Amino acid sequence: MKSFTALGASLLGLIATPVAGIALPNGLMTPNIKDIFSRGLENRQAASSPACVNGPTSRNCWSSGFDANTNNYQSWPNTGRTVVYDLSITNTTCNPDGHGARTCLLINNKLPGPVLTANWGDIMRITIRNKMQHNGTSIHWHGLRQLNSNIQDGVNGITECALAPGDVKTYQFRLTEYGTTWYHSHFSGQYGDGVIGSIQINGPATANYDLDLGPYVLQDWYYITAFQAGARAFNFGLGGAPPTGDNILINGTNKNPQGGGAYNRVTLTPGKKHRLRIINAAIDASLRVSLDGHPFQVIANDLVPTVPYTTNYLQVGIGQRYDVIITANQTAGNYWFRADPEGLCQSANSGLGRAIFTYSGKPVADPATNALAGPPTACSNPASTPKVSLSVPSAPFASSAQNLPVAFGPVAANNNLVLWTVNGTSMIIDPGKPTIQYVAEGNTSYPRSYNLVEVSAAAPWTYWVIQQAAGAPPIAHPIHLHGHDMYLLGTGSGTFSSANTGSLKFTNPPRRDVAFLPAGGWLVIAYPTDNPGAWLMHCHIAFHVSMGLSVQFLEKKNQITLPAPGSEWYKTCRNWNNYQASRPVYPQDDSGLKKRWPPVTGGLGVEI
Structure with a gap:
């Protein structure tokens, strides 16, 4: 069995310069730097053609030998760079929709937490500081393949132990894929109380666009804590169902059903194509997402680039991501962005996710627009076509x-x-x-x-x-x-x-x-x-x-x-x-895993 040694990590730090920002994609290759971290597992494509330059009319390009047609299960750039982040998780209070403050668990005091930005092929190094008073934690880097770095996956009880209050841990891994994803606690109900953030990995795209609007995080919100909601879900007397969520937040804000709070606002540039990176970071609600007057051109689902297709609506399951292009070609004004609980997927919420998309140069106001035609009629997985064609052996x-x-x-x-x-x-x-x-x-x-x-x-x-x-x-x-x-x-x-x-x-x-x-x-x-x-x-x-x-x-x-x-x-x-x-043992649910004390035994004819 192989071990990732501290020596390897130290040497890696010497050859990969930490960066505060993200450089343009061209010139990323550093062919003379030995890739210690991946131990030779990276398979680099031969640069058979001149480097293409990623830009508004050439988003399929990335760097020499790498573009939207690259099979990133086998090949990725070696940038020679390490991107470093330092994240602290704290107990605090927050009031994201104006309903009233409640206990929150936040990363760097933000909801959602900081956007972690890097380039395809970079190494990401993130230090997590658990400053919570009574909670362990672990942070999962959702959707990242973690090729040969399973112990960096961030799942307490499976790939690591929980991080105790006051403790510090550093994760390090190579970004072998590109696109949009997120990170969240994988311990108990924490991520429902705010321990979430987004990840933007810059790379090529399967369609052209002018502007990148960045990650757009959607989440359900409860006026009780996720721990309290989870305790109710275990109760058979309540039908085994969690309480209905109170609102939908969009990038950490919304108006509440009584009218307080504020809508998130996004500016569109007339005539331009805008990339939006949609993330469902909810704990209970799948969402129906649309933008009045503007269909979505889908270019990726999760971290898989797709052959572009157009749709008026997206059904975004919990944990799913969609990269879409929005063309600002309608009458200049204000338009509703909608993220509503998808009843077809048995999701419910007392709020409606709303944001305002405004054409630049126009005053912001509540829109008078209507939803697009053709809403979904069933809860389903879209029949998307991956850009890189890969097939599965059928005989076995x-x-x-x-x-x-x-x-x-x-x-x-x-x-x-x-x-x-x-x-x-x-x-x-x-x-x-x-x-x-x-x-x-x-x-x-x-x-x-x-x-x-x-x-x-x-x-x-x-x-x-x-x-x-x-x-x-x-x-x-x-x-x-x-x-x-x-x-x-x-x-x-x-x-x-x-x-x-x-x-x-x-x-x-x-x-x-x-x-x-x-x-x-x-x-x-x-x-x-x-x-x-x-x-x-x-x-x-x-x-x-x-x-x-x-x-x-x-x-x-x-x-x-x-x-x-x-x-x-x-x-x-x-x-x-x-x-x-050193402490009393409390009943504890683990989101993704769980720890119940005392252990539950018997019933159903199964060991549990």
Whole structure:
């Protein structure tokens, strides 16, 4: 097994100069710098043509040998640069929509947290300082592949220990993909209380545009804390449903249903094409997104560049991202941007997400515009076409596809707590003993509650049929896979059977890291087994993850890059376990994972 050593990190710091800003894309290549961090795993394309210069009329270009046609699962630039950020998480209060202040957990005292900006191929180094009083934490870099850097994935209980109050941790990884994503706490209900931020990785694009408006973060908001809302979700007497959210925030603001607060405002330049990077960072609400009078040209979903297509509406599941181009070719004035709970995906909220897009030179006022025609009629994954065409072997599917049933129910032996299960198990992990520690110790006695599935090291692809079990509430689940993009072979209603195999798409199917499992239906995915690690797959409705709707895939465990003895990774574990031992144990939900004390046992005929 391989270890990322402190020496390697130190040498890397000597050859990659920290930067405060982001340079233009041309001239990024530094061919004489040895890439220590990726240990030779980067495959650089040969520069067979002169460097193209990325600009308003040539967004497909990036740098010599790299453009929108590059297969970034295999090739990425070596920029020789490290981008450094320092983030502090604190207990505070906030009042984002004017309803009234409540307890918040914020990054650098911002909601959402700072935008982390870098270029394709850069190394990103982020120091996290846990200044919260009574909360551990871990920060997940959503959608980033973390190729051969599984221990940087930021999932306490799986890839690392939780970061104790007062402790400091540094993450470091190479950006092998480009586009729009976000970062968030993967500990309990924290991200619903504000521990979120966006990531913008500059790179080529599949259509031209003039201006980049940057990330646009959408989130649901509760006037109680996410911890309080989560506690209600566990209560079978309330139907196992969380309380309805109170509002939708857009880049950290909105008017509340009573009229206080303020709308987010965006300026459009007449005649120009604007790139907008839409992120759904909610904990419970999938959103229907549109801009009055202006269709979206979609150029990427999640971190996958797509063949451009035009739509009036987007259904944005929790955790999903869409990069869109908006052409300012309408009558100059004010237009509503809408982000409403998508009832077709069983989402609800008492507020309506609204922002005002104003043409430059016009006074800002509440718009009098109407929504576009042609709203969605079902909750579904769009049939997007990836720009880089990649296909999935179809021959092994029939013999190697495995089932992952998703079920739901109360546990009578534990005061009727409500749980979700995947493959018969409701995941419970220990933030002080992650899966990677078991791997490092050569200990294969993984607790059943870790819901661990070993992926065959011999098979180049793995296939999964995710099926909602009969009797489970008919809810659309946004399923997120860590460490990989999912190849979406197909989806449908009812129960999957061999009769559905003919409808599956193996030739350049849609790819993304979050996809809807339809209410009462099935989702078939595949991915290549090319990234050693312990990778979580879970529903991104935070309450469902806390209630157990997770599974982890252990992939090529003998090739995982493990933490070096005596490294910060082990110090973080010691500090967390010392912190836990010195304080009373509280009931605690973990968003994406969870820790319940005492452990829940019995009921449903499964170990939980």
